Structure formats: structure tokens, C-alpha cells
Amino acid sequence: MHIGRIDESATLGDSWLHQVSPISKLLAFALVLAAVVLSWNVLVIASITLVLTAVAVSARLKGRLAFSLSAYPALFALIFAFSAATSVLGGAVIVLKAVTAALGAVIVILTTPYPYVFAPLQRVVPGIVGDALLMTYRSLFLLIEKFGNLLTAARLRAGLHAGHPVRSARATTRALGGLLLYSFDLSQRSYDIMRMRGYEGRLRVTLPRSAAPLIDAALVGGALLLAATSLLWRVGWRDLNPYSWIVLAVAALGLAAAAASTWPARGRTS
Amino acid sequence: MSHIHIPDGVLPFWLWAAGWAIALVMVGVAGRVAGRSEARRKVPLVGVVAALMIVSMSSEIVPIAYHVNLSVIGGILLGPALAVIAAFIVEAVLAMLGHGGVTVLGLNTMVIGAEMVLGWALFHAILKVIKPTRAGIGAGIATFLTLAVTTTLVVGIVWIGGGGEAAERETGALDPSTLRFENPFEEGLFEFGLFGDGHGDEDEDAEGERYLSVGRFALVVYTLGPVGWLLEALVTAGIIGYVARVRPRMVFEGALAEEMARIPGDETGGH
Incomplete structure (x- = not known):
């Protein structure tokens, strides 16, 4: 990705x-x-x-x-x-x-x-869907980075090895499990930040006008x-x-x- | 079979338009149901689960063109209403990243939404007959069964779209003289080459022929599919088993219950 x-x-x-x-x-x-x-x-x-x-x-x-x-x-x-x-x-x-x-x-x-x-799609779907659509992108950045780090850690500990597919699969699954837990902590943090910033159930995106x-x-x-x-x-x-x-x-x-x-x-x- | 890897413009218009309409209704209803309570808390939750699914879908196992989906896990954690929303978001983002078709986004939402909801329902049904300590195995079984069902759903969609009079009409060209749709494959384009004039020998057998070989598609899908179902089931079993050990509420009551149980401000706690 x-x-x-x-x-x-x-x-x-x-x-x-x-x-x-x-x-x-x-x-x-x-x-x-x-x-x-x-x-x-x-x-x-x-x-x-x-x-x-x-x-x-x-x-x-x-x-x-x-x-x-x-x-x-x-x-x-x-x-x-x-x-x-x-x-x-x-x-x-x-x-x-x-x-x-x-x-x-x-x-x-x-x-x-x-x-x-x-933004155009956000205007025709329920608020929770439109807002979650925007939140997904932010989360993507963080999760990709975290997943990469988890895999690197597994590789450094010899958890990922072409000669040991079962061990590799186990390490990858654990990495995904760790990512899952991390993602829920991330969700909680995001919610806290959004609440602090006054989020009231609708993220507004204003489309820019054309420059030309x-x-x-x-x-x-x-x-x-x-x-x-x-x-x-x-x-x-x-x-x-x-x-x-x-x-x-x-x-x-x-x-x-x-x-x-x-x-x-x-x-x-x- | 998390989504239909069918390009834009292959399925007939009426089919994908109906898919879009049904998906929007599903998402609308799910949005209303989910928005009744704790809506603000659910937004980041759906966002991260959707992102997690996209991350997992972004790397495929090349020989069998399969990628892990985590859709059943998403369903187990989010529950049915939020699962449908997450399914729509995942497919919308993937479509714009060039991963899936835009026109088949509605059908894909239906398939992946069904996968998440069915996975959630099967998992909870299985939990009634096995010990909670075996949650991982239950999730694996639920995943395998769910993928078998949704793969059949995909084959059904291709069967509906790939044959019959409606498909012939939609894939054909409108003859302005008769205002009838005719199949461009019969002449000109396919039978007589790219530059043919389309007035060669008529092939009567081509009349009524399906433009997609549904039997062959089903054969390939049901041959490669079980390998993917098994991989997905093993991955799901491993992850759910792990999470059930470290954060059981998240698995047995859903992610929202887990979050509600958290001490405010203790965003890193829980395990």
C-alpha cells in the first residue's frame, strides 16, 4: 500500500x-x-x-x-x-x-x-458513515506504519523466515492481533481528541473552488x-x-x- | 471471497445499479440504527476497523490471487449495523485506490456486508455450543462457513449477470434501425476480427450464448477458494484466540462494550 x-x-x-x-x-x-x-x-x-x-x-x-x-x-x-x-x-x-x-x-x-x-459521498450518506469514511484514511496511515513496525520486529526476532512457514504464519497472525488491539486504542484516542476539539457528530469538508x-x-x-x-x-x-x-x-x-x-x-x- | 474482483463494465447495468441501490439502502438503515446511541464514539471505531481491513486486503497471495480480509473479525467486533457501514467504507476506499470496481461497489458492499454479518451471527451461534476458551476455533469455523456461503453468493451474482436475455441485451449494441440491442460479439468484433464489417456468415449457435462462462468461473472459484477460506479461517482463529485471551470483552461483547468498559483517560490500558 x-x-x-x-x-x-x-x-x-x-x-x-x-x-x-x-x-x-x-x-x-x-x-x-x-x-x-x-x-x-x-x-x-x-x-x-x-x-x-x-x-x-x-x-x-x-x-x-x-x-x-x-x-x-x-x-x-x-x-x-x-x-x-x-x-x-x-x-x-x-x-x-x-x-x-x-x-x-x-x-x-x-x-x-x-x-x-x-466529500460529495459524505453529503448523501448518514453522518456516521460520512465521518467514519474520513476517519478511515487517517487510521490507514497509522495502521500501515504500525503493521510495518510489528513485522520488522518479528523479522528481527527471526519470527518471519521463508524456511519456517508455520512460524512465519504464527508471527504474522500475532502481528495482526497486536495491530487489532492497537487499532482499538487508537480509536479510543481519536474519540478523546475529537471530543476535546468539540466534535458533535459531523465533520465538515468544504470543497475548494477551481483555480482555473x-x-x-x-x-x-x-x-x-x-x-x-x-x-x-x-x-x-x-x-x-x-x-x-x-x-x-x-x-x-x-x-x-x-x-x-x-x-x-x-x-x-x- | 470478500469482494467481487470483476472489472467495471462487465456486469450488466441493471445488476450493478440494483447493487448500488440496495447497498445505499442498507447503509442508510445501518447508519440510522447505529446513530441512535453513542454515534460519536462509533465513528473512530468504524474508521479503524475499516482501515484494518484495508491494510489486510492490500497484500495478496499472488499464486491464488487471494488476500486476507479480516471481514469476519470486523463483523465480530463491530456487530451487524456497524459492519455494514464498515463494508461500504472499505469498498469505497478500495475502489478509489484502483483495487475494486466503482460500478460494482454496491454489489461488493452487499457481499462483504453479508460476510461480516453472517460471520458475526455464526460465531455467536457457535459460541453457544463450545467453551469460550475455544473462541478462536469457533471463529475459524465461522469464517470457513461464511466464506463458502459468500463465494456462492458471488458465483450467483456472476450467474445472474453473465447469462440470459437481459445480459445479452445489456452487453450488446443498440441497433438504431430496429431500436433493438444486438450482441457485438456475434459479428464484427469477435467473430470476424477487429476490423471486420460485421456482415459475414451468421453464427446461429452464437444466438443466446452466455458471454461469461459461469460454469468455468464456478469451477475456478471453488477450486482456489477453499485454500483461501482455510488461510482466512486460520488467521481469524489465531487473531480471535489471541484477543479473546487478552481482551475477552472485545470478542464476546463487541468492541464498543470493550471501549465502554475502559476507565476514561486510560486509553492504553486494558491488558
Whole structure:
């Protein structure tokens, strides 16, 4: 779990995508998701992947982080595709859909601080759910660090060893048990702190306004174009399928342009 | 089988939309029930349990694509109402981290919520017939049975979504001339290659064919699944056995009872 690096990217980044308002990014993500859901054309979905890659490149997101997170669901999608798809191409589409949708989500989470990502959801669910959603993220940081420390301690005491799987499993289970107890102490501490700070049953998150409304509009417009293309190819697949390569070529050009536009900056920093 | 690792856009719209609707109703009801008393105390508790589950889910055992879930433990500690809330939070966070589908978030909440609630119910049922000192074993048995049931639930979801007329219609393309949905796999895309014109030989057998092989999916899941169920059951048994020894109230009465029993200010005490 790269939670620390995700948060660092979301809060300290200063790319054009970081300037866009969270609502616009979520709206654009919803449209991209709609495009992925609508299409069963492997080239159209591959085009969406390329466009998202271009967005990630132009925003200078950490490539390894973004793509490792996006590739993670591919493992499970591969298993699902292997077990359920009735053709190779169908399986490829399933895996590509998983990676593309995940890439969209990852771009949002790498450019938007966590509270802003979930603020819209927080407004439609009961207070306890919305607040717990925000508390989860804070707890994640602390638990990951603590779990890492517990495992290190177990390793130093030779509790984790490849040659002794039973001993390793026992040590890991004890570490998880220790983590569980720690997490409840943490919960109690959090409650005490929240009560001291005057928490009365609702954490308020105010969404920031956009720093560049024109970029917001361009982002949502671009996502709308992707959704429209996907819909068009789905409705008119009989006539349009032979021309699917055009969409892919346009997306590839976009990616090349994005890479070229960031090249001088990358060169300077390297 | 804590959640369905099915990508966005594979299951039909009506199925995942229904999943979202049911999950939101479940979460709404659970939120109201949980909010009736001690709501402020429950917020950090649900937050840490959800975080704990996410931490455990973040490392998978690659050969069988399985990761520990701690969902039954979460259910035992939180009880049914808070468990449903935690399930929703876990899936929402994982979806935004690229781990799970956004569209299947509702279905995932139903599956993991069922896992937590069923695990809690089975554990307490088993506790009535075994000694409290055997709580770990009881938790392990409850976990194994729960995972078998929820895996079947997942296979059922794929069966509902992967076959029948509704699935064919949803996965097909809308023919503007007839306003009928047709399956793009029949022609053009799959039968005649990516660049085919879709006017080749008709394959009558393709008509009515499922686009997901549910039988093969079930075979794979039921072959790999028991290994995962066993691992999860062993881990759950170990953790619950350990916690039952050092903080028994937490296991037998729930985490909230444990917290209520704490001396105010003694946040590190208890064991």
C-alpha cells in the first residue's frame, strides 16, 4: 500500500490537474467510467487508456506509482477473464476495462486530497458513515506504519523466515492481533481528541473552488467526448467498427503530444 | 471471497445499479440504527476497523490471487449495523485506490456486508455450543462457513449477470434501425476480427450464448477458494484466540462494550 506516496502526490502536487476542482475531476471520472462501461470494443477501450495515460503524463504524476496501482486489478481481472470469458479477445477486453477504470480512479486520487474525493459521498450518506469514511484514511496511515513496525520486529526476532512457514504464519497472525488491539486504542484516542476539539457528530469538508475554470471545462469536455465516442461506437458498431483504429491513432497522437510537452521539463529535472 | 474482483463494465447495468441501490439502502438503515446511541464514539471505531481491513486486503497471495480480509473479525467486533457501514467504507476506499470496481461497489458492499454479518451471527451461534476458551476455533469455523456461503453468493451474482436475455441485451449494441440491442460479439468484433464489417456468415449457435462462462468461473472459484477460506479461517482463529485471551470483552461483547468498559483517560490500558 503506497498510501503515504498517494497522499504526498495529492496534497503537494502542483500540476494543472491539481488546479482543477474536485467536483470537475469526479464528474470527468464518472464520464470516463461511463465510456469504459459502455464499450466492448477493445480498440476504443485501449484509446481511453492512452488518453488517460496522456493526462497522467501531462500532469507529471509519478509513473511507477500510478501504473502499479492501475495494474493491480489486472491480476484479479486476469483470473476472472481466464475463468469466465468465452474468448481470448473477450478476456482481453475484461482486463483492459479493469486497468482503464482503475487508471481513471488513480489519477483522481493522486491529484485530489482524500477528504475532497469523498466529500460529495459524505453529503448523501448518514453522518456516521460520512465521518467514519474520513476517519478511515487517517487510521490507514497509522495502521500501515504500525503493521510495518510489528513485522520488522518479528523479522528481527527471526519470527518471519521463508524456511519456517508455520512460524512465519504464527508471527504474522500475532502481528495482526497486536495491530487489532492497537487499532482499538487508537480509536479510543481519536474519540478523546475529537471530543476535546468539540466534535458533535459531523465533520465538515468544504470543497475548494477551481483555480482555473477554463481547465475544468476542458477536462469535463474531454471526458464527455470520450463518453460520446464510446456511445457512438456502441450504437453504430456495425458501420464504425472498421474505423476503430482511427480513435486509437488519435489517442496515440495525444499521448505523444503530452509526452513531448513534458519532455523539456523532465530533461531539466533529470 | 470478500469482494467481487470483476472489472467495471462487465456486469450488466441493471445488476450493478440494483447493487448500488440496495447497498445505499442498507447503509442508510445501518447508519440510522447505529446513530441512535453513542454515534460519536462509533465513528473512530468504524474508521479503524475499516482501515484494518484495508491494510489486510492490500497484500495478496499472488499464486491464488487471494488476500486476507479480516471481514469476519470486523463483523465480530463491530456487530451487524456497524459492519455494514464498515463494508461500504472499505469498498469505497478500495475502489478509489484502483483495487475494486466503482460500478460494482454496491454489489461488493452487499457481499462483504453479508460476510461480516453472517460471520458475526455464526460465531455467536457457535459460541453457544463450545467453551469460550475455544473462541478462536469457533471463529475459524465461522469464517470457513461464511466464506463458502459468500463465494456462492458471488458465483450467483456472476450467474445472474453473465447469462440470459437481459445480459445479452445489456452487453450488446443498440441497433438504431430496429431500436433493438444486438450482441457485438456475434459479428464484427469477435467473430470476424477487429476490423471486420460485421456482415459475414451468421453464427446461429452464437444466438443466446452466455458471454461469461459461469460454469468455468464456478469451477475456478471453488477450486482456489477453499485454500483461501482455510488461510482466512486460520488467521481469524489465531487473531480471535489471541484477543479473546487478552481482551475477552472485545470478542464476546463487541468492541464498543470493550471501549465502554475502559476507565476514561486510560486509553492504553486494558491488558
